[in-house]
Amino acid sequence: MIELYAITDNPGPPLPDLAPLGALSVDGLAAVYGPASSGEVTPEALWRHEEVVEALMEDRDLLPVRYGTCLEDEATAVRAVAERRADLAVALDQVRGAIELAVRVLLADERPAAAGPELSGAQYLCAKARSASERESAIRTLHEPLSILARASRQASPRAPSEPLRAAYLVDRPAVPAFTALVSRLQDANPRLRLLCTGPWPPYSFTES
């Protein structure tokens, strides 16, 4: 069994040597693979996978392959990639020269979740309305300016009322410093919010097709 890590251009720079990796050539694309890690899925295994993809990302464009994509052998992998070659080539073009940055925003004055049972119906709706308007304003004041510096962006549904924004941005590599500088300016301009920007990540949010 082999495990796929990423789809890249072929030929590409030499493969990093932090794992036994190989590249299968498929008509201008390469599928980077290694021996399938046997046994249980653990957070450590996930991080190892992530580490390989990130090492590859340093000096090449890639489509990260979903963790746990294992195939019988090299020939099966070549066939699987060849079948979707056109789609993969388009997807790779879309992320060429860019990486993913993640932005999360929390309300700084996070109150302990208003005690549930004693909440009146009107208070409940009022809290809902407030978090909806926090979301709208975060989109206007943060997401829209950040999107201008990005090639593409995706918003994820926020997980809590105290999290008005959670989004991923596909940013050209040379534009990363400008993007983080903007995050820092937006933080200064919005002391009520806490902004967290992480990356660079493989373009996980921009490779679905």
Place this chain on the structure above:
Amino acid sequence: MTGKVLHGPRDLDPFAGDLPRLDDALSRRIGADPENVQRGLAQLVLTIVELLRQLMERQALRRIDGDTLSEEQVERLGQTFMELDKRMAELREEFGLDEEDLNLNLGPLGNLL
């Protein structure tokens, strides 16, 4: 991990709230036994119920904004939605689902909720 922070507050704790979720997610995502299939169906049904609940809630908020409801009506609506919210949480719990599981990825259209 901190090497990945390009900009952030000195105190990252508030953002770490959902880190333990990784372990949970891993232990739940594996294996397609009959129980999981049942869970998949529950997930789909609850997603649709959640979509309707959110749509109705938004509609209610719009009507309150429009000032067309009496105080008593607002209170009753609020109670109803709060109750629904609680029931949904119970059902999610029963099927071992997260809030985030109640969503559908619609590809280029983004997420349903």
